[in-house]
Amino acid sequence: MSDGRTVVGFDGTTAAWRALDWALDRVEQRGGTLEIVTALDTRLGAAVFGPHTDLSETVESGLREAENHAGSRAPGVPVSARWVDGPPSGALIRAARDAALLVVGTDRRTDGTGPRIGSLPLRLAAKAHGAVAVVPDPGPLDTRPVERNVVVVGVDRSSFARSALALAVEEASWLDADVVAVHAWDVPESFQRAIDEGRKADPEFEAAEARVIPDAVADVPIAREARIRPVVVRRNPASALVDQARDAALLVVGTRGRGAVAASILGSISHDVLLNLPCPVIVTPAEYRYVVPGTDDDMI
Structure with a gap:
């Protein structure tokens, strides 16, 4: 269970300032504290400077x-600041233990230009104990029709996708947004010739794919009454998510969770999405917990 903190990894770069502003705006609206x-x-430092x-x-x-x-910028938000010793990925993961969200920025632009995302966001998304937000450079927003009332989420049959769906619904409730739930399936290249x-694919197979989103919604109590637009496509999942979220407020994807082996595996879809950030992206582990509206109960 998180302690209500949002942690921002800050190194003074333009990307870090952008992540700080994004996190401030989020906490100002929803409450909690910012670190x-x-x-x-x-x-x-000792090796470089003596x-x-x-x-x-x-x-x-x-x-x-x-x-x-x-x-x-946000005078009502309780803010603290500190530095921690160690290489960035491990130090930030330790600092954000039990936090509600860890936020980092990148100079990668949402139009696919700019520097490569770098290894830090990928390592944090793979190994952090909680949800990680990666905030890209939006570029010249006045040239893009941004649909701020949409949160996109990737959905498959896994527990990770259910965690992502829960978080997406929670985020959308704060934004008064619709949730676009995307289930993309594809066939191996060897099948493409056929x-x-x-x-044609077996109708029963296609029907099973069409049930993935309704089944996930049924399994996640917070999602049952939410405004959800299902999108089912036969396409590379990462490409489908990036295209659907190109003008969205947020994209939520799941990762493979924690553990000695799983902690080092981000998952190919999440990895590919982060390499092609279409908007701010939150990666959530399978253990993500949310509060059921109107109750004091938290559920997975």
């Missing part, structure tokens, strides 16, 4: 600037 965390690898170098004052100055910015020759 700004900088990972300072003191061993690397064994007696103390970079803490420089880091703390940047954190004070971020904290002051947060107070000006389809090209005119062979």
Whole structure:
């Protein structure tokens, strides 16, 4: 169960400032606290600048600037700031243990241009104990028709997808948005020739694929009364999700969860989505928990 914190990984870059603003706006609307965390690898600093170098004052100055910015932008949000020692991925994961959300930014643009996403968001999404949001550079928004009243979520038969659906519905409720639930299925390349020759998939198989979204909705109590638009397509799942979320407020996908082996595996769909960010993306583990509206009960 989370402690209500949203943690922002902050290193002073443009991407970090963008992630901070996104997180501030989110917490200001929904409540909770915001923690700004900088990972300072003191061993690397000693190797670069000498064994007696103390970079803490420089880091703390940047954190004070971020904290002051947060107070000006969202004065009602309780904000704290600190630095933690260690390489960024491990240090941020430890800092965000039990947090509601870990947020990081990237200079990758939603139109597919800009720098590569880098390894940090991928590592955090794969190994963090809770949900991770990756905030891209939206680019010139005035040239794109952004449909802010849509949250897109990937749905399959797994428990990870049910966690993602629960989070997507929760996010959509705050945005007064519809949920576009996407189930995409594809066939191996070796089957494609048979389809090209005119062979049809078994109707029972297609009917089973069409039931994936209704079955997931039935399994997730918070989703049963939500405004959900089902989309079922035969296509590469990551490509289908990216296209559906191109003008959305948010895209939610599941990962493979935690464990000695699973923690190192993000999952090919989530991985490919993060390489082609169409909008802010939240990756949630199978253990994501949400509060049932109108009750004090939390459920998976």
